[in-house]
Amino acid sequence: WIPVTIDYVGELNRKPALRRAMLKALKQKTMGRLRLAGILATLNLLNKVWLSPEVSSAKMMIGLTQCMQRENTRLLTMAFHSSSLMYGLNPFVRTKEDEQQFLERIRTYLGFARGAGVEPMKLSDTLHMQW
Secondary structure (H helix, E strand, O other): OOOOOEEEEOHHHHOHHHHHHHHHHHOOHHHHHOOHHHHHHHOOOOEEEEOOOOOOOHHHHHHHHHHHHHOOOOOOOOOOOHHHHOOOOEOOEOOHHHHHHHHHHHHHHHHHHHHOOOOOOOHHHHHHOOO
């Protein structure tokens, strides 16, 4: 099982010690009541981003990938439901316009990825990776 790539990106990535402290604070139940995640996202300090065109813009996915590359992450996993490839089959892609925008997010991200040296691989190839 390989999970989708998800991480926090934002201005705090430039201050690793503070970023770690904020991520630790976000895991505390009491911090949830204080809506710390929403405050940090609004201030563009830390924003949870999924490598998924269903919930993230191409710009957000590109920023996430750049962050992961700086951290020397070896595997990035984009995920979406196959039903998102055709409008009207799920809540992520309801109209023909949504479908076009969804596909454009994928095209834009993959264009960036190709230029940034991200290499595609089959899921079966990940079984042979040296971690």
